[in-house]
Amino acid sequence: MKAIAITGSIATGKSTVSKYLIQQGYPVIDTDIISRIVVEKGTVGLERLKENFGEDIIQADGTLNRKALSNIVFNDAASKEKLNQILHPLISKESKKRMKAYKEEGHSLIFVDIPLYYEVDIDIPTDAVWLVYVSPDIQLERLMKRNLLGEEDARQLISNQISIEDKAKWSEIVIDNSNTPEETYKQIDQLLKAENNK
Numbered sequence: 001m002k003a004i005a006i007t008g009s010i011a012t013g014k015s016t017v018s019k020y021l022i023q024q025g026y027p028v029i030d031t032d033i034i035s036r037i038v039v040e041k042g043t044v045g046l047e048r049l050k051e052n053f054g055e056d057i058i059q060a061d062g063t064l065n066r067k068a069l070s071n072i073v074f075n076d077a078a079s080k081e082k083l084n085q086i087l088h089p090l091i092s093k094e095s096k097k098r099m100k101a102y103k104e105e106g107h108s109l110i111f112v113d114i115p116l117y118y119e120v121d122i123d124i125p126t127d128a129v130w131l132v133y134v135s136p137d138i139q140l141e142r143l144m145k146r147n148l149l150g151e152e153d154a155r156q157l158i159s160n161q162i163s164i165e166d167k168a169k170w171s172e173i174v175i176d177n178s179n180t181p182e183e184t185y186k187q188i189d190q191l192l193k194a195e196n197n198k
């Protein structure tokens, strides 16, 4: 079984590509969803976060206060390191479990949506990377439109991640999502065809 990582940067179109792959019948594992499941109420993950970052990161209903945690970890390198130490093994374990299940079901090609593939060092074994690219101008425009943000706030979110231009330089396979979705789907069809002929 071959596993391909789908990555990009904020609002470049990873979900758009993933949805199309699912429509075409391919399994797509979403690590962003998994990163939320491993800290749901009652999990070991949430308990470990509480032990390390205090009761203030838990809301009255017992769920994680993401804003409170993000204020701690994105303002202090050691705290961010601690967060990664706690969550990454849990995200890795669940991702590998799902990959194994798809393999056992007989799938020969699966995808793993890993938004921070280039930013974080997490153990999720993939065989190739498809980068979902748009130009920085289009990224800014789509992010402002989707999240109803002003330019400054949108630029701030984009600057938290490695630039899409750098990621494109590092990736062998780049899907250009700057044009219509149909143009993007055509590129994916070609890539799938190439994979299935290997």
Ligand SMILES: CC(C)(COP(=O)(O)OP(=O)(O)OC[C@H]1O[C@@H](n2cnc3c(N)ncnc32)[C@H](O)[C@@H]1O)[C@@H](O)C(=O)NCCC(=O)NCCS
Pocket (backbone or CB within 6 Å): 010, 031, 032, 035, 066, 067, 069, 070, 073, 083, 084, 087, 091, 114, 116, 119, 120, 122, 160, 161
């Ligand atoms: C700290 C958390 C709870 C804050 O949640 P919140 O909903 O406020 O923000 P969100 O998840 O959308 O992240 C905001 C931005 O922060 C950056 N970011 C998030 N996690 C990380 C990280 N571990 N390292 C570096 N940057 C990160 C990204 O640029 C992201 O777009 C959340 O980011 C989290 O659980 N992070 C750790 C999980 C993780 O490492 N995921 C990535 C690997 S699969």
Ligand SMILES: Nc1ncnc2c1ncn2[C@@H]1O[C@H](COP(=O)(O)OP(=O)(O)OP(=O)(O)O)[C@@H](O)[C@H]1O
Pocket (backbone or CB within 6 Å): 008, 009, 010, 011, 012, 013, 014, 015, 016, 017, 115, 142, 143, 146, 177, 178, 179, 180, 181, 182, 184
């Ligand atoms: N080819 C396209 N043409 C026009 N709009 C698009 C196209 N692809 C995506 N969009 C829009 O751009 C926005 C970002 O796309 P999408 O949500 O797929 O990105 P993402 O990389 O998954 O984002 P995030 O990292 O924030 O989850 C969405 O509002 C989406 O509808």
